[in-house]
Amino acid sequence: MALFLSLLLFFMIPSSQAQGPPSTGYYPSSKVASTGFDQGFKNRWGPQHQSVDQGSLTIWLDKSSGGSGFKSLDAYQSGYFGVAVKLHPGYTAGVITSYYLSNNEAHPGDHDEIDIEFLGTTPDKQYVLQTNVYMRGSGDGNIIGREMKFHLWFDPTQDFHNYAILWNPSEIIFFVVDVPIRRYPRKSDATFPLRPMWVYGSIWDASSWATEGGKYKADYSFQPFIGRYRDFKLGGCKEGGDASCSPPWGSPLGPSGLSSQQYASMEWVQKNYKVYDYCRDSGRDHTLTPEC
Numbered sequence: 001m002a003l004f005l006s007l008l009l010f011f012m013i014p015s016s017q018a019q020g021p022p023s024t025g026y027y028p029s030s031k032v033a034s035t036g037f038d039q040g041f042k043n044r045w046g047p048q049h050q051s052v053d054q055g056s057l058t059i060w061l062d063k064s065s066g067g068s069g070f071k072s073l074d075a076y077q078s079g080y081f082g083v084a085v086k087l088h089p090g091y092t093a094g095v096i097t098s099y100y101l102s103n104n105e106a107h108p109g110d111h112d113e114i115d116i117e118f119l120g121t122t123p124d125k126q127y128v129l130q131t132n133v134y135m136r137g138s139g140d141g142n143i144i145g146r147e148m149k150f151h152l153w154f155d156p157t158q159d160f161h162n163y164a165i166l167w168n169p170s171e172i173i174f175f176v177v178d179v180p181i182r183r184y185p186r187k188s189d190a191t192f193p194l195r196p197m198w199v200y201g202s203i204w205d206a207s208s209w210a211t212e213g214g215k216y217k218a219d220y221s222f223q224p225f226i227g228r229y230r231d232f233k234l235g236g237c238k239e240g241g242d243a244s245c246s247p248p249w250g251s252p253l254g255p256s257g258l259s260s261q262q263y264a265s266m267e268w269v270q271k272n273y274k275v276y277d278y279c280r281d282s283g284r285d286h287t288l289t290p291e292c
């Protein structure tokens with residue numbers, strides 16, 4: 001019976017999805033050397049809920065804490081910022097595991113941010129990977145978010161997978177296992193983050209909105225909720241560093257844009273796994289997001 005059900009599920013999946021994304025032909029993660037947590041980061045909060053073992057990091061959230069977070073030692077003006085993450089299985093509703101760029105401590109109430117956030121879920125549903133870009137954010141609920149959300153074509157709780165943000169003066173590209181899932185080009189200075197940012201990561205309770213708009217909350221009978229990180233990649237130009245520094249490319253074509261193979265892969269992901277696009281949300285005021 002188990003074999004029959006497995007075969008049935010396989011044939012129910014469209015062939016394009018069963019095969020995974022088409023080859024990108026280019027692998028940005030291979031262009032940046034991995035570094036251990038201690039070489040590039042420090043604890044930001046919740047040190048008692050954070051452990052490091054041979055350069056790999058584990059952080060966790062339980063009822064006794066607000067979770068844990070970390071921050072890069074340096075601020076960057078641009079670069080490729082990647083990490084391999086293994087997510088917590090089972091009931092994780094209300095919990096966010098993240099990896100992102102921000103300058104919120106340098107510009108409180110007026111900061112920029114580029115996010116990769118894994119929105120926890122109930123056991124019968126998939127994780128949602130939320131990407132977001134905003135600038136000059138107030139942090140008080142009036143942020144103009146630019147969210148694009150995806151399911152994944154693999155189980156992110158079974159193994160480590162690489163996720164990355166490439167940010168340079170002309171574009172932002174989000175990668176999952178070297179597959180570009182979203183490209184956000186610079187169309188104007190007003191809609192693009194340009195000030196130096198640090199790299200952060202965290203696990204925390206966002207029950208008010210994380211899972212289906214807050215429908216499902218964190219349930220601490222399932223604690224601890226654990227996020228595992230390794231293979232950190234900081235291929236960036238540091239603030240105040242060498243003026244000749246140039247960030248790694250996201251494409252074989254050069255410092256901007258994607259190849260035709262990469263575009264084909266991104267289109268495949270967006271066709272099959274994108275679940276929300278702020279530009280296509282009729283309830284949004286698009287005068288606030290002119291890039292749409």
